[in-house]
Amino acid sequence: MKQVKLYEADDKMADLISDNYSLLQGLSAFGIRLGFGDKTVAEVCTEQDVDCHTFLTVVNFLINGHTPRPDDERIQVATLLTYLRASHHYFLDYLLPTIRRKLEESLRLSDQLSTLIMRLYDEYAHDIRLHMKYEEKTLFPYVEALLEGQPTTDYNADIFARHHDDKAGKFHELKSIIIKYLPQSGLANNQLTATLYDIYINEEWLANHSRVEEQLFVPAIRLLEQRIQADSVTERLAGMINQGTATEPISDREREIIVCLVQGMSNKEIAAHLFISPHTVMTHRRNIARKLQIRSLAGLTIYAITNGLVNL
Numbered sequence: 001m002k003q004v005k006l007y008e009a010d011d012k013m014a015d016l017i018s019d020n021y022s023l024l025q026g027l028s029a030f031g032i033r034l035g036f037g038d039k040t041v042a043e044v045c046t047e048q049d050v051d052c053h054t055f056l057t058v059v060n061f062l063i064n065g066h067t068p069r070p071d072d073e074r075i076q077v078a079t080l081l082t083y084l085r086a087s088h089h090y091f092l093d094y095l096l097p098t099i100r101r102k103l104e105e106s107l108r109l110s111d112q113l114s115t116l117i118m119r120l121y122d123e124y125a126h127d128i129r130l131h132m133k134y135e136e137k138t139l140f141p142y143v144e145a146l147l148e149g150q151p152t153t154d155y156n157a158d159i160f161a162r163h164h165d166d167k168a169g170k171f172h173e174l175k176s177i178i179i180k181y182l183p184q185s186g187l188a189n190n191q192l193t194a195t196l197y198d199i200y201i202n203e204e205w206l207a208n209h210s211r212v213e214e215q216l217f218v219p220a221i222r223l224l225e226q227r228i229q230a231d232s233v234t235e236r237l238a239g240m241i242n243q244g245t246a247t248e249p250i251s252d253r254e255r256e257i258i259v260c261l262v263q264g265m266s267n268k269e270i271a272a273h274l275f276i277s278p279h280t281v282m283t284h285r286r287n288i289a290r291k292l293q294i295r296s297l298a299g300l301t302i303y304a305i306t307n308g309l310v311n312l
Contacts, residue, residue: 009042106191
């Protein structure tokens with residue numbers, strides 16, 4: 001079995017494009033301009049302000065089918081967002097109108113079947129446009145809010161994944177009709193064949209676009225959601241600690257009891273260690289919880305470490 005070559009940062013960008021001309025469309029979506037000479041992928045990405053790891057992840061995924069680990073935190077969500085948004089503009093503003101114009105030129109619009117084919121194309125194009133516009137109004141703003149640390153509570157990556165579907169198959173019926181029922185001769189046939197080829201390429205492009213969204217973008221968003229959620233918990237806990245220490249200070253005895261609790265002692269063991277009664281230990285524990293607003297052992301451990309009462 002032939003081993004798949006994965007492109008790396010020190011490969012020449014020109015060689016990568018020569019091996020896979022289909023990547024030319026993706027370059028502009030990443031914001032990479034031509035004219036990079038014999039520079040490596042890393043050099044080109046650095047000069048043109050593109051995250052190299054994310055770029056190579058997309059390249060190796062589309063060319064070699066290499067799927068990264070779902071916990072790959074080096075993939076930058078912001079870079080993927082830029083890539084997908086630019087891909088939308090390229091498809092909606094260039095590909096769809098270009099194919100429509102070529103299809104119109106290669107058909108006899110006075111013919112009823114040709115008119116129906118154009119209508120069918122417009123319906124499919126409209127459906128795909130609505131699909132992408134929906135992502136631009138829901139998913140993309142949500143991701144931008146995540147990147148700013150301000151996620152919304154009524155949307156997440158799982159909701160998007162459940163409602164996301166591949167629109168590439170929309171043109172299957174159109175291709176079948178053209179192949180079976182539109183025999184042409186001479187120049188008209190050449191034009192129609194070339195247009196049909198463009199439709200196939202367009203369908204492949206759409207399929208790849210959906211794969212990047214589902215298998216790269218969604219997992220990266222989930223990781224970002226998890227990091228923000230963890231940061232939020234830590235921030236709230238730190239706020240409780242700061243609030244507790246700011247409003248009412250912890251006494252020396254209470255500090256001693258916190259240390260004992262963190263070390264795993266029971267109330268009875270703490271009482272014996274500090275030469276006080278178990279009832280007094282319980283009273284101090286209630287005061288600690290009231291002052292710090294922390295009732296869990298994990299929270300007390302973080303407080304103790306943060307305030308230098310114990311060390312790791």
